């Protein structure tokens with residue numbers, strides 16, 4: 609018998625997107641906490657899995673995967689779920705948004721959460737945050753329109769399991785720089801978050817990471833059973 613996949617995770621991190629997808633599409637997995645309090649993501653063992661030192665990583669038999677979007681795509685292809693199949697023209701619409709997330713919103717959010725990766729002084733860090741916030745607000749306008757008008761977003765897919773967590777994180781991290789974004793200002797994105805939140809599979813994911821009630825429409829800092837989100 610095949611081993612369940614192994615998701616290397618930390619609560620309320622990018623690995624949440626993978627957990628949400630695997631819970632929803634009933635893909636068996638087990639989790640391994642990558643504990644940032646002891647810098648486990650920089651350990652020799654973890655770097656052998658993901659040389660970038662970031663979560664998530666997914667171990668599937670002998671295959672080691674990293675990059676959130678690549679993992680979501682691989683799960684969809686391997687399990688025939690969550691994205692239109694190769695012979696379906698709708699696939700291109702889905703992939704363009706998946707790649708868009710990986711090139712715009714997701715990396716811009718890293719500038720808010722980890723400005724020290726690029727900048728040294730308080731002043732330059734704040735300048736990076738400010739520029740990134742402005743760019744994110746522009747992207748949210750684009751997404752608000754797309755989610756409202758594109759058929760792709762009418763049904764739950766891997767895109768939702770990526771976008772809903774990002775909308776959550778923007779509202780609560782970093783805790784000392786909140787309040788510049790309000791999800792309810794974007795009715796279509798709010799509706800997407802509510803749709804995801806209403807899925808029965810999401811309750812299991814939210815419980816496993818201590819996300820609390822209304823974890824996507826009115827997110828609060830989590831209280832995870834193990835590990836720490838920051």
Ligand SMILES: N[C@@H](CCC(=O)N[C@@H](CS)C(=O)NCC(=O)O)C(=O)O
Nearest residue numbers: 621622661662663664674675676677
């Ligand atoms: N492009 C990566 C980004 C993942 C990422 O930024 N993960 C964060 C947690 S949300 C992380 O590992 N941060 C620790 C660090 O950067 O040292 C992906 O999509 O997998």
